[in-house]
Amino acid sequence: MALLGEITRPAVTLEKGAILARQGAALCSLFAVHTGSLKQVNVTDNGETLVTALCLPGDMVGLDAIDKGVFPGSLIALETSGVCEIPYEKLDALCDRSREARWLIQRCQSHDIHDERLKLHLLLHRTAEARLACFFLAISERFRLRGYSSHHFRLAMTRSDIASYLGLTPETVGRTLVNYQRQNVMLARGREFRILDLEQLKRLAEANGRRHRQRVSQ
């Protein structure tokens, strides 16, 4: 960890909307988000634009670029953000010398694989109400782990970004949020969010409103 600090360059500041890496650009460095937030945007072959990741402080960015040596999506700052650059060459050399560094990277990657898999498969089976609940619970937990408030936070994403990330439309996201407000579960004004009833939010996230039969063998 200390070694990692040695090869990390001082934090860079990105203005809102700045592009940290363009889709298809060669991987030169990984990044660690220090402050602010980024989104990863993928443009598919047939021209769709998808938000595939949200990067918050503490996150390691670019692990998905190692395979092909090329960033699979564009990284765009959602607000003024600070990121640390970790030159990939140096990181690789470090992994040569230190098995701890290697383990750290491997575990980060392994974590991401599992996390994406489970979360997204869960979302596939969920209603809009439950998807959003899952989303905010995950965000809340990430903020908590980083020492920020877990029940009151600002998300720089637009409703459209959230919708794209969750596979919904902006309208549905909006409507679901006002439902939460009516039920006194969450407060959403603009991009400020406040969780009022965490337990109820958890219940909503797990309630697979429809889709509740257990048909999978074994």
Next chain:
Amino acid sequence: MALLGEITRPAVTLEKGAILARQGAALCSLFAVHTGSLKQVNVTDNGETLVTALCLPGDMVGLDAIDKGVFPGSLIALETSGVCEIPYEKLDALCDRSREARWLIQRCQSHDIHDERLKLHLLLHRTAEARLACFFLAISERFRLRGYSSHHFRLAMTRSDIASYLGLTPETVGRTLVNYQRQNVMLARGREFRILDLEQLKRLAEANGRRHRQRVSQ
């Protein structure tokens, strides 16, 4: 690669339904699928059962277990299958000695992160018809890369497994398949599948029937 062969144990045969690793079991070995196929099944905290991965010949299995040192889902043979065991300790030691081995593992992991992310986010936005088309295209491509027929194959999964994997119901999977048949795109009898019109299948996979507005900023 040759070194990897040295530490790999001879292939083991699994009977249909056999459990290669149980969810929560400690990670001792990774596996490489040689013949047959496995599914990964996750039981969530609230008792849902999800099929989160399909493992075909050539796939590396267990990369998602490295993080916590524990398998995040059960690995179940869908048919009589042959797998090679790769003791994790030895693999780790090998990574110490050979940067090529380390790169191989890192690239496998990186590939999985990106693949899951993109494919699942795509699915989130797709109708049942397109989800199944994506699914079969991906399978077909995987078989092709391994030297099997890309337009005619057997999938040992049940409709329920497929449904769970794609976030649909078995009924919808079935109905969609008969639609494909009516359109002469695919033939599905039992677990034998034949792709009749690859181009049309690609078109179906990309056609996001609904959900076709571009609302994401940037």
Next chain:
DNA sequence: CGTTACCTTGATATATCTCAACTCAAGTGG
């Protein structure tokens, strides 16, 4: 030959997408 698991088909209900109009806030330039 009966049992079991899987698959199919049909009718109905509902979640959510789609389209369109409107509000609101922020920023711009005259």
Next chain:
DNA sequence: CCACTTGAGTTGAGATATATCAAGGTAACG
């Protein structure tokens, strides 16, 4: 300082994909 523009968010009404429930069919298997 005020009209104008622009992008985001909201709300409503209607269309539709797909879940749900239920019943019948098929195929493997002991």
